[in-house]
Amino acid sequence: MTRLDAPPPIRIGLLGFGVVGGGVVRLLSQKAGAIATEIGRSIVLRRVLVRDPGRSRPFDLPEGDVTTDAGAILDDPEIDVVVELMGGVTPAAEYIRRAIRNRKHVVTANKDVMATQGVDILQLAREHGVDVYYEASVGGGIPLIGVFRQDLVANEVHQVHAIINGTTNYILSRMAGDGVDFGPALAEAQSLGYAESDPTADVEGIDATYKLAILASLAFRTQVSPAAVYREGIARLRAADFRYARELGYVIKLLAIAKRHPGARGAGAPGARSTPLTQGARDGGAPPPTDETAADEIEVRVHPTLVPQDILLAGVNGVFNAVHVRGDLVGDVLFYGRGAGAEPTSSAVVADIVDVAHNINAGVANRIPFHYAGRLPIRPIDRLETRYYVRLWVADRPGVLGQIAQVFGDHQISIASCIQKETDPSAESAELVIITHPAREADMQASLSTLEALGTVRELSTMCRIEAFA
Ligand code: HSE
Numbered sequence: 001m002t003r004l005d006a007p008p009p010i011r012i013g014l015l016g017f018g019v020v021g022g023g024v025v026r027l028l029s030q031k032a033g034a035i036a037t038e039i040g041r042s043i044v045l046r047r048v049l050v051r052d053p054g055r056s057r058p059f060d061l062p063e064g065d066v067t068t069d070a071g072a073i074l075d076d077p078e079i080d081v082v083v084e085l086m087g088g089v090t091p092a093a094e095y096i097r098r099a100i101r102n103r104k105h106v107v108t109a110n111k112d113v114m115a116t117q118g119v120d121i122l123q124l125a126r127e128h129g130v131d132v133y134y135e136a137s138v139g140g141g142i143p144l145i146g147v148f149r150q151d152l153v154a155n156e157v158h159q160v161h162a163i164i165n166g167t168t169n170y171i172l173s174r175m176a177g178d179g180v181d182f183g184p185a186l187a188e189a190q191s192l193g194y195a196e197s198d199p200t201a202d203v204e205g206i207d208a209t210y211k212l213a214i215l216a217s218l219a220f221r222t223q224v225s226p227a228a229v230y231r232e233g234i235a236r237l238r239a240a241d242f243r244y245a246r247e248l249g250y251v252i253k254l255l256a257i258a259k260r261h262p263g264a265r266g267a268g269a270p271g272a273r274s275t276p277l278t279q280g281a282r283d284g285g286a287p288p289p290t291d292e293t294a295a296d297e298i299e300v301r302v303h304p305t306l307v308p309q310d311i312l313l314a315g316v317n318g319v320f321n322a323v324h325v326r327g328d329l330v331g332d333v334l335f336y337g338r339g340a341g342a343e344p345t346s347s348a349v350v351a352d353i354v355d356v357a358h359n360i361n362a363g364v365a366n367r368i369p370f371h372y373a374g375r376l377p378i379r380p381i382d383r384l385e386t387r388y389y390v391r392l393w394v395a396d397r398p399g400v401l402g403q404i405a406q407v408f409g410d411h412q413i414s415i416a417s418c419i420q421k422e423t424d425p426s427a428e429s430a431e432l433v434i435i436t437h438p439a440r441e442a443d444m445q446a447s448l449s450t451l452e453a454l455g456t457v458r459e460l461s462t463m464c465r466i467e468a469f470a
Contacts, residue, residue, distance in 0.1 A: 009042040010357050013073030013104075015049045015095055016086035017057070017066075020109055020136070023342030024083065024349050025061065035350070039357040047073050049086075074098045081356055083349060084108040093117055100128050105365070107352040109136035109345060115210040119223045122370045131365045133352035138211040139164060139321050141344025142337040147325075148218035150368050155327030157219040160258040161467065164211040166319035166339045167195045167202040168234050168254045172304075173317040176242040176251055182235060194319055204233035205302040208256045215323070216258035216300050221373040224258075224300055230381040232303035241391060241462050244421065244433050248389075250306040251314045255467060259299040261379060297379040306389050306466040382442040387416070387466040389435055392451065393458040396423055396430040400456045404432065407454070411447040413439040429458050435466070 012028075014021055028035065028043055036042040047065045049072075065072075073079055074095060082099040084106060086092045093113045099106050106125070108114065113121070114137045125132040135145045148157075163169050167189055174185040186203065189195035201207045209229040216224040234254055245252050307314050312334050316322040321339030326332050338344040359365055394400050401418065408415055414437040422431040436444075444463070451457045 007041040007361070009044045010039075010080050010353075010360060011044055011046040011078055012353065013047050013049070013076065013079040013082045014045060015070065015073060015082060015084045015092070017048050017050045017061075018085065018087075019342045020345045020349065021048070021085045022057065023346035024085065027343075027346045027350050028353075031350075035354060039354055040361060041357070043353065043357065046079055047076065049073055070095055070098075074102060074104070077102075079104060080360065081105045081107060081353060083353065084110055084113075085349070086110070087112065089113055089116060093121075096121060096132070097124060100124050100130055100132070103128055103130055105131045105133075105356045105360070107133045107349055107356060109134070109349055111137040111207075111210045111214060115213040115226050118214065118217065119370070119372055123372075126366050126369060129365050131356050131359055133355060134214075135352050136345045136348035138214050139323060139335070140337070140339040140341060141347040142321060142323065142335050142339065143348075144215065144323055144335060145218065147335065148215065149370065152325065152327055152330060152333075155329045156260070157325060157327050158260055159326040160212075160215055160219055160256075160323065161313060161469070162208075162212065162215065162256040162321070162323040163253055163313060163316050164215075164256050164321050164323065164339060165202055165205070165208045165254060166321055167199065168205070168208070169316065169321070170194050170319045171203075172234060172237075172242075172252060172254060175237065175239055176246070177317070179239050179243070181239045182237060203235055205231045205254060208254060208302045212256035212258060212300060212302055215256075216298065218370070219258060219325070220260055220298055220376055221371050222298065222376040223372065224298070224378070228300060228378045229256075230301040230303070234304050236462060237304055237464075238461065240421075240431075241389075241464070244391065244419075245306055245389070245464075246309070248306075248417075248433075248435065249309050250389075250466065251309055252304050252464065253307055253313065253316075254302065255305040255307065255313075256302045257299070257305070257467065260376075261297045261299065263295040263297065296376055298376050299379045299384065301381060301384070304464050306464050308469060311469050382440070382445070384441040384465070385438050386441070387436055387438055387468070388413075388444055389433070389462070389464040389466055390448075390460075391421075391431065391433050391462040392460050393424075393429045393431050395456040395458065396425075396428050397456075400430075401432070403454065403456060404434075404451065407450045408434075408436065408447050411439075411443040411450075413437075413443055413447055427458070431461075 082104045089112045114134045138144050170189050171185040174180045209226045209231050213224045213226040322336040324334045416435045416437050418434045
């Protein structure tokens, strides 16, 4: 929009001045001219909330006040946009709400807040006529939130397969490519600054469940809580698994998977997406259908997964992230890039600030609201049907293989292949790698429990699900 008069600058209050906060301040300063040209007015940093004003920083704040008082930003009527880059739920969620109630637009990179409280916060923003943007909460600089909010809106999204944790993808890439075992690969990721000193959130798949909850909520216009996402981490994998997976034509990735399963009415049938699109966020949406088979269901899970070597996701290595989406109209689309780091994340934050500025210029807010269509039931993991990879050590004597096959057979699981790999003569043990035909998770879990109790099974080493990408 071209204006003849010179509109006043847009004033930013920044909450948090860590790696990403520093990156955003640097970017706003370095590209001030280009940004002002883009939006027709300048952006000024009015105030920054820091925890410790005495801490040394890579560069001085170019402008604006430093404060330790959040109220000096949240309650300042001169501030138009609050940029929240503190991370964590407390106190960030409350600060975001307070900013909204004070009619400030919010840009946040906070996956914890948006995964657990995003639907409520977006509704609160609607009620107060302000915007909440959160592109940087998933996948760093990779455009994802805007893609689901806007670009793929004509589609019914069927599936999302994502590599959304760079630390684990780095570790798995090292294990696959160089035969490094889990412990040394983790230590290396820590020494390079990818993994935290406490790597639990990454290694156990927790970080990925939060990101998947955000993506699945957007993709299916529902509310998925991170706690509802089935989760397994990568710590049980061994270098041998990567070797055997490669021989079988697979790579192992920590995949975040979301799928929509049409109910008896069928996806897209009248009533299948029944509630008016903008209703229901405050009260949790439509009550869960009493007849679950009539409703669409969603599947959300994060776990190490064998994926065919020839699909694009299999080639995503190192700290890179990628998100593969399948929609009814667009077919398959893939988003790839750096999922973390000051510059990629700042790219997403500043793009959100620019978007908000355009809305301020146009005098609108919530131009593209989050359309919450009600809570879709989550399909329990027990009902998953997929192929499985199982590696186990057994007693190396006649009849043991038959015994193992019998256990799977008793649970209606058909074995597609069974290969004896290593042997350990001193322990009279042999290592078996079994691939099954599609089987139900409940039957696989029951089989594993039975196998664990057999005296001839020395160790149940690994069980991985195989994703077909049909
Ligand atoms: N620790 C995350 C990762 C980045 O390794 O991808 C922040 O979400």
